[in-house]
Amino acid sequence: MNLFVLGINHKTAPVNVREKLSFSDQEIVEANKKLVSKTSLNEGLILSTCNRVEIYGVSNDPDADHFGEIKGFLSDFHQLDPECFEDRLYNYNGDRVIRHLYRVASGLDSMVIGEMEILGQVKKAYHVAKESKTTGKILHRLFQKTFTTAKKIRTDTAITRGLVSVSSVAVKLAGKILGTLVDKEVLVVGAGQIGEQLMMFLKKNGIKSILVANRTFEKAQELAVKFNATAVKFEDFKEGLVESDIVIASTGAPHCLIRKQDVSEFMPRRRQRPLFIIDLAVPRDVESEVNDIDNAYLYDIDDLQGIVEKNIELRKNELENCDKIIADSCDKFLHWLQVEKAIKNDERYVDNRVAFK
Amino acid sequence: MINRLTDFSSGFGNAYFVTHLIAIVASYAVFFVTFSAAVLYLVQDNNLKRKHLGAMFNRLPDLSLLDKLTYRSIELGFPILSVAIIAGFLLQKDISGSYWNWNTKEVYSVVSWLLYAVTLHVRLSSKLRGKKVALLSILAFGIIVFSLFVGCGG
Numbered sequence: 001m002n003l004f005v006l007g008i009n010h011k012t013a014p015v016n017v018r019e020k021l022s023f024s025d026q027e028i029v030e031a032n033k034k035l036v037s038k039t040s041l042n043e044g045l046i047l048s049t050c051n052r053v054e055i056y057g058v059s060n061d062p063d064a065d066h067f068g069e070i071k072g073f074l075s076d077f078h079q080l081d082p083e084c085f086e087d088r089l090y091n092y093n094g095d096r097v098i099r100h101l102y103r104v105a106s107g108l109d110s111m112v113i114g115e116m117e118i119l120g121q122v123k124k125a126y127h128v129a130k131e132s133k134t135t136g137k138i139l140h141r142l143f144q145k146t147f148t149t150a151k152k153i154r155t156d157t158a159i160t161r162g163l164v165s166v167s168s169v170a171v172k173l174a175g176k177i178l179g180t181l182v183d184k185e186v187l188v189v190g191a192g193q194i195g196e197q198l199m200m201f202l203k204k205n206g207i208k209s210i211l212v213a214n215r216t217f218e219k220a221q222e223l224a225v226k227f228n229a230t231a232v233k234f235e236d237f238k239e240g241l242v243e244s245d246i247v248i249a250s251t252g253a254p255h256c257l258i259r260k261q262d263v264s265e266f267m268p269r270r271r272q273r274p275l276f277i278i279d280l281a282v283p284r285d286v287e288s289e290v291n292d293i294d295n296a297y298l299y300d301i302d303d304l305q306g307i308v309e310k311n312i313e314l315r316k317n318e319l320e321n322c323d324k325i326i327a328d329s330c331d332k333f334l335h336w337l338q339v340e341k342a343i344k345n346d347e348r349y350v351d352n353r354v355a356f357k
Numbered sequence: 358m359i360n361r362l363t364d365f366s367s368g369f370g371n372a373y374f375v376t377h378l379i380a381i382v383a384s385y386a387v388f389f390v391t392f393s394a395a396v397l398y399l400v401q402d403n404n405l406k407r408k409h410l411g412a413m414f415n416r417l418p419d420l421s422l423l424d425k426l427t428y429r430s431i432e433l434g435f436p437i438l439s440v441a442i443i444a445g446f447l448l449q450k451d452i453s454g455s456y457w458n459w460n461t462k463e464v465y466s467v468v469s470w471l472l473y474a475v476t477l478h479v480r481l482s483s484k485l486r487g488k489k490v491a492l493l494s495i496l497a498f499g500i501i502v503f504s505l506f507v508g509c510g511g
């Protein structure tokens with residue numbers, strides 16, 4: 001009864017290699033079945049996400065070359081030359097498999113440390129394998145324990161705490177400045193990727209309306225259609241400062257578009273309502289002195305990224321606690337596995353004696 | 358003050374005294390809420406301006422709520438303080454025969470009343486909002502507290 005894993009992830013391979021090895025939702029049941037039927041594995045499970053492809057297996061044959069077999073399976077299934085992915089693979093066996101799986105499912109091995117999406121993906125992979133009838137007693141137990149461990153890590157440590165994306169930090173700040181976002185308006189100046197992501201996030205949080213301005217008016221209209229917003233002419237965007245509560249600036253302009261004087265002049269017309277300005281542009285679109293005006297709060301991309309990095313650091317500080325929980329669960333599972341092995345040996349021994357008689 | 362209770366010249370003296378006492382305690386209680394909200398506002402505003410987003414930032418409520426709590430509580434406390442001051446004048450008239458005696462207690466009460474009036478006016482007319490309103494209300498409360506100590510002596 002040997003446990004092992006073979007895989008490839010965002011640390012060992014670029015996306016163009018990972019995508020060649022990944023399994024789509026449609027083919028994964030079939031792949032699971034093939035994995036077990038074409039190799040010496042007794043149990044098998046494929047975990048395939050955009051950041052990793054991993055194959056977990058249990059085998060009773062101590063002499064077989066499991067890693068070679070799985071490599072063969074991968075190259076057969078995807079019709080790839082093993083050479084193009086071979087040196088990107090990592091493999092573990094025994095207790096390191098358990099530790100690795102626990103780490104993966106808890107998000108400790110993820111690109112954004114502590115993210116919880118991966119737990120759902122591991123659960124799904126497990127259910128698919130169960131459906132494919134390629135899991136047995138050991139993988140069942142291993143994955144059940146994985147889910148409990150991941151949950152324990154989530155509740156007992158701070159690994160999932162703190163916002164780790166620019167958009168989520170910006171939305172949180174908006175809430176702390178403006179209270180509810182339901183009746184608030186946003187002015188978006190310029191179109192950029194993070195800007196769009198942020199718009200989507202704000203929209204999800206119930207923002208009332210969005211004004212979009214861009215140097216090329218067509219682009220503004222395009223965005224307006226996409227987000228159910230209103231497009232305004234670039235020359236008139238400053239008028240939008242009167243009604244809006246949040247301003248997102250992300251133009252490619254080489255100089256400041258919004259100066260301290262502009263905002264001070266607009267404040268009485270805005271009846272001193274708080275204004276949250278998010279400057280995503282490099283070079284910056286908004287003069288940094290705007291932050292000195294009462295009721296105006298300016299955050300630029302460096303500020304937001306700084307907060308994100310600090311939160312990631314805080315999560316990293318929790319790794320030690322997580323590893324303790326993992327080591328603990330790992331020991332328990334190993335103990336169970338040993339008892340299981342002993343029972344199996346015992347059965348074999350009894351069977352042999354029966355055969356002798 | 359208790360031994361002066363017998364000095365009331367009109368029959369209303371006792372009523373003025375009770376009204377004054379209840380209203381003054383109630384208004385101070387309300388203004389204590391104003392003061393607390395204003396202090397928290399300043400702390401949270403400072404967190405946001407200086408981009409210091411620690412545990413304090415996470416725990417404190419949003420600025421909009423604290424701002425609302427500040428001026429809404431002044432809206433509530435101001436009429437109560439007005440009643441207290443009017444009752445105080447009537448009481449004074451009963452005791453000393455004059456509404457206004459220029460004692461420090463009177464002056465400070467009226468100054469804090471005026472300050473709350475100004476604060477409420479600038480906030481409701483949206484001439485000022487946020488930090489400056491919070492500062493004004495803290496100043497007004499400071500005068501009340503100061504007048505309490507002065508009042509003990511006078």
